[in-house]
Amino acid sequence: MVFKSRNRCSAAPTLTVRRYHVIGMDSRCEQLFHSMMRLVDDKAQSRWVHDPDAHDLVITGPDATDLPCPDAVPRRLSGFISGQRDDCAMLRLAGMIEALNVVDEMLAARSPAGVGEGSPKEPGDAAVRLLRWPGRSLMALHPGCPKMATLLLSRPLTIAELSRLSGVEPRICDRFVARLSQFGLVQRREPVDGAGAAERSRGAGLFAAIRARLGLGEVVG
Secondary structure, X not given: OOOOOOOOOOOOOOOOEEEEEEEOOOHHHHHHHHHHHHXXXXXXXXXXXXXXXXXXXXXXXXXXXXXXXXXXXXXXXXXXXXXXXXOHHHOOHHHHHHHHHHHHHHHHHHOOOOOXXXXXXXXXXXXXXXXXXXXXXXXXXXXXXXXXXXXXXXXXXXXXXXXXXXXXXXXXXXXXXXXXXXXXXXXXXXXXXXXXXXXXXXXXXXXXXXXXXXXXXXXXX
């Protein structure tokens, strides 16, 4: 059986690049951790690259003391192993992806483009419907996310409708939908053009008048 790798040149969304660093690990453990991070690559919500000079996340092993970057999100190695002891041999791909996605959403919420931050935008008119239930990391972006997701699963809604029904600010609804869209979780339905709708309505009225003048009446079915 031949396994084909995913083509990065497909229609997949461009991933945000995050940087990480590790401290307090022996050389064997650190090498294994970097190898696992390379396996994670495009499977997580963002791409993670090792950068010891400037990083968003620092993973601390059992020998760690002071954090090299106070602004980075600190995570113990055990947090990548479902609470197990600090042993790199216990690393599993699924656990690492989940832990990285949680950190990724924390970093997104900090940035101006994160949910609930940044300048508000004018809500779009496109109706959006949720294709499937989001993961826990996306649902943790804002307390109103579960309600918004439930509403979007039931029927297509515009940002204005979603805000009115959920009680969540339009800008937060907009950010939430943008994050869902980034991971291919929503389907957009563009609004019918007003001029086109009016033209069709006038055309239908004209045909109705012609039928009435000719005594054809209404066409059924």
